[in-house]
Amino acid sequence: MYPFQYQRATTPEQAVAAVAKVSGAAFVAGGTSQLDLMKEDVLRPSLLVDVSPLPLKTISAFEGGLRLGAGVSNTAAAIHPEVQARYPAVSEALLAGASTQIRNMASMGGNPLQRTRCPYFRDPAQPCNKREPGTGCAALKGLNRVHAIFGASTACVATHPSDLAVALAALDAQVQVTGPGGTRTIAFPDLHRLPGDTPQQDTTLVPGELITSIDLPSFTGRSHYLKVRERASYAFALVSCAVALEMDGKKIRRARVALGGVAHKPWRVPAAEALLAGKKPSEKLFRAATEVAFADAKPLEHNAYKLTMGRNLMLRALLETSGLQPLQGPAGTAFAASVGGVGGE
Amino acid sequence: MPDELQPLLPTGATVPNCELPDGTRLHELRGQPVVLAFASIDWNPAQVYQSEIFTRLLQEFDAGISSLEARTTTWHSLDWHSEAATQLGVTGQRALLLLDEQGVLRWQTTVTPGQEIRPGQVLAALEALRPPMSVTGEAPAAAGGVSRRTFLTATLAASALLLLVGASTAAEPVAATKNHPPMLPTPPADTVPITLTINGKTHRLEVEPRVALLDALRENLHLTGTKKGCDHGQCGACTVHLDGQSALSCLTLAVMGEGRQITTIEGLAQGDDLHPVQAAFVKHDAFQCGYCTPGQIMAAAALVQDKQKRSAAEIREAMSGNLCRCAAYPNIIAAIQETQTA
Numbered sequence: 071m072y073p074f075q076y077q078r079a080t081t082p083e084q085a086v087a088a089v090a091k092v093s094g095a096a097f098v099a100g101g102t103s104q105l106d107l108m109k110e111d112v113l114r115p116s117l118l119v120d121v122s123p124l125p126l127k128t129i130s131a132f133e134g135g136l137r138l139g140a141g142v143s144n145t146a147a148a149i150h151p152e153v154q155a156r157y158p159a160v161s162e163a164l165l166a167g168a169s170t171q172i173r174n175m176a177s178m179g180g181n182p183l184q185r186t187r188c189p190y191f192r193d194p195a196q197p198c199n200k201r202e203p204g205t206g207c208a209a210l211k212g213l214n215r216v217h218a219i220f221g222a223s224t225a226c227v228a229t230h231p232s233d234l235a236v237a238l239a240a241l242d243a244q245v246q247v248t249g250p251g252g253t254r255t256i257a258f259p260d261l262h263r264l265p266g267d268t269p270q271q272d273t274t275l276v277p278g279e280l281i282t283s284i285d286l287p288s289f290t291g292r293s294h295y296l297k298v299r300e301r302a303s304y305a306f307a308l309v310s311c312a313v314a315l316e317m318d319g320k321k322i323r324r325a326r327v328a329l330g331g332v333a334h335k336p337w338r339v340p341a342a343e344a345l346l347a348g349k350k351p352s353e354k355l356f357r358a359a360t361e362v363a364f365a366d367a368k369p370l371e372h373n374a375y376k377l378t379m380g381r382n383l384m385l386r387a388l389l390e391t392s393g394l395q396p397l398q399g400p401a402g403t404a405f406a407a408s409v410g411g412v413g414g415e
Numbered sequence: 416m417p418d419e420l421q422p423l424l425p426t427g428a429t430v431p432n433c434e435l436p437d438g439t440r441l442h443e444l445r446g447q448p449v450v451l452a453f454a455s456i457d458w459n460p461a462q463v464y465q466s467e468i469f470t471r472l473l474q475e476f477d478a479g480i481s482s483l484e485a486r487t488t489t490w491h492s493l494d495w496h497s498e499a500a501t502q503l504g505v506t507g508q509r510a511l512l513l514l515d516e517q518g519v520l521r522w523q524t525t526v527t528p529g530q531e532i533r534p535g536q537v538l539a540a541l542e543a544l545r546p547p548m549s550v551t552g553e554a555p556a557a558a559g560g561v562s563r564r565t566f567l568t569a570t571l572a573a574s575a576l577l578l579l580v581g582a583s584t585a586a587e588p589v590a591a592t593k594n595h596p597p598m599l600p601t602p603p604a605d606t607v608p609i610t611l612t613i614n615g616k617t618h619r620l621e622v623e624p625r626v627a628l629l630d631a632l633r634e635n636l637h638l639t640g641t642k643k644g645c646d647h648g649q650c651g652a653c654t655v656h657l658d659g660q661s662a663l664s665c666l667t668l669a670v671m672g673e674g675r676q677i678t679t680i681e682g683l684a685q686g687d688d689l690h691p692v693q694a695a696f697v698k699h700d701a702f703q704c705g706y707c708t709p710g711q712i713m714a715a716a717a718l719v720q721d722k723q724k725r726s727a728a729e730i731r732e733a734m735s736g737n738l739c740r741c742a743a744y745p746n747i748i749a750a751i752q753e754t755q756t757a
């Protein structure tokens with residue numbers, strides 16, 4: 071690992087000022103993405119500002135919803151009774167991600183900001199526009215089985231790896247940030263960006279902007295998260311899907327669907343959401359929605375399987391969320407979220 | 416590692432009249448650009464593989480300019496322990512030197528063996544050496560600039576990087592561009608004093624901020640019960656407890672452990688009384704080689720704290736971050752099941 075300076079943050083303002091004024095400075099929270107990439111020599115920050123001591127570790131009621139402090143661990147958020155009862159998609163996404171140890175370390179602020187798992191990005195010997203702008207994209211003509219089918223550019227075809235982010239996008243969570251220019255609120259779907267010709271920029275945050283909380287808005291419908299991975303547990307999603315469904319009697323008042331593992335950001339499918347609104351849930355309707363959702367997918371050489379897998383997964387997520395098909399395990403657990411079961415059962 | 420590195424030649428210096436392996440001397444090669452590439456003479460398949468990547472990078476960088484003319488360039492691949500390496504101050508290092516027609520050193524880079532080649536460094540070198548183009552598209556053979564011919568050599572030189580240099584420290588920092596910050600030598604690392612509370616005991620130590628808690632435990636404090644498996648958060652062998660919860664010591668900085676209660680496998684037993692999970696592992700023969708075992712036990716001990724009764728499937732899911740190469744899984748599950756109902 072390349073040497074760096076280390077500072078423990080005392081207040082959010084001090085942390086922001088410290089990172090904003092030093093070029094190449096970065097925050098570290100749980101360290102599970104940041105330190106991993108520093109060990110791989112992918113990242114070489116000059117200064118690490120440790121935000122884990124900050125008093126941002128509470129979950130509290132907020133405007134009818136819940137405020138998850140940026141320092142709340144993935145474990146604490148996942149097993150919080152209010153999160154499990156009111157936002158099961160969030161618990162399911164968290165518990166289907168990583169391992170117990172990593173969930174204990176990882177944080178609400180760090181998880182959505184983890185970097186892509188594109189294997190070329192993680193290998194400094196490979197050209198990669200995200201890691202070293204201008205060097206090219208090794209994945210475009212290389213092995214791109216785990217890469218994007220939506221919203222990619224010729225500069226970068228990476229996907230965003232976070233499970234939590236997909237659930238937060240479907241729930242229209244809000245991100246509170248404080249930065250060198252003051253505080254602001256970002257709608258979760260606007261936190262991440264598409265690669266375009268500047269894939270080095272994952273998000274719309276400016277240097278020094280610190281996430282202070284993730285706010286879940288008031289929500290009375292059902293939500294659910296489903297994830298397909300290559301082994302029963304402890305693997306990133308090939309494709310995932312979060313659904314938030316609000317009913318009006320027997321009809322769908324509003325449906326929100328976000329797909330994971332398919333784009334540079336959690337991929338909302340507005341056309342499919344519009345198709346679902348005002349209709350009675352049925353398998354036929356849901357199938358039609360999946361066709362609409364994947365209509366503009368553009369597979370690469372090795373990832374066309376994500377179209378079929380994604381459509382099937384989205385159909386199942388809609389069937390399970392609406393109750394037309396039972397969940398695979400108790401709501402709010404990894405068992406509900408895991409396609410193919412977990413733990414070898 | 417050489418005992419003492421000789422200083423590198425400054426860019427712009429005329430190189431000494433070294434003898435090359437075929438008996439020619441450098442001064443005899445004046446009138447043509449020369450690339451000197453130093454590497455270990457051991458065969459390295461990774462370097463061969465990387466050559467393809469960089470060739471492509473070069474082609475994409477400037478397809479038009481590479482021409483047959485470049486083939487007239489003289490190449491010399493040299494052993495990094497040769498006489499010439501000593502004279503040029505690059506003994507034992509991967510290095511690449513570019514000399515112009517006058518035998519003047521135009522560009523050089525050296526790297527520490529074992530480090531990765533960074534495509535961005537090749538690009539930065541290319542950009543730094545790109546001659547200003549005239550309107551006709553011909554590069555001027557200007558006094559201050561690099562002649563077209565030298566530039567062609569430079570592109571070749573960059574393609575040699577692939578074979579010969581793993582990037583990191585450019586001896587002569589290449590001019591920075593917006594996207595490519597200068598490659599600077601590794602700055603000297605400062606240590607910081609820290610106090611860690613491990614198994615109830617206070618330890619004071621001096622570490623660099625980049626030292627992982629795992630390495631501080633094993634190397635500084637000789638608490639070698641905690642194992643290093645993958646070093647990247649993927650296997651669970653390094654599991655310890657931080658404030659009572661399982662955590663990975665390989666992805667925790669030692670400096671981040673200050674102010675926290677750290678428990679390692681050494682701190683689990685109370686004197687001669689094994690922790691119930693330890694006793695159950697012994698009883699159920701929940702290991703073969705034992706390498707993953709401290710991590711498994713620490714993860715399991717944290718899991719059973721809540722006294723919840725979990726099904727085998729729930730235990731498997733909760734323990735999925737601890738890999739066992741010997742596949743002692745059924746016995747590990749049995750040991751945990753017994754402990755949680757005890």
Ligand SMILES: Cc1cc2nc3c(=O)[nH]c(=O)nc-3n(C[C@H](O)[C@H](O)[C@H](O)COP(=O)(O)OP(=O)(O)OC[C@H]3O[C@@H](n4cnc5c(N)ncnc54)[C@H](O)[C@@H]3O)c2cc1C
Nearest residue numbers: 099100101102103104167168176177179180181183233281
């Ligand atoms: C083996 C392994 C398997 C994994 N599997 C999964 C998985 O299946 N699903 C999944 O979703 N994730 C998975 N992860 C990723 C893990 O969940 C993330 O690394 C973690 O959530 C990141 O949180 P952190 O607190 O550790 O962030 P850090 O690593 O500390 O930081 C990550 C980034 O966020 C920035 N940052 C941190 N906090 C803030 C803040 N408050 N404001 C602004 N910037 C901030 C940091 O500067 C850094 O850029 C896995 C990781 C590993 C190592």
Ligand code: SF4
Nearest residue numbers: 188198207226227228
């Ligand atoms: S897909 Fe993006 S992250 Fe992966 S190699 Fe290409 S530019 Fe890099």
Ligand code: FES
Nearest residue numbers: 644645646651665
């Ligand atoms: S050594 Fe830490 S998880 Fe493998």
Ligand code: FES
Nearest residue numbers: 703705739740741
């Ligand atoms: S006992 Fe050998 S790795 Fe688990």
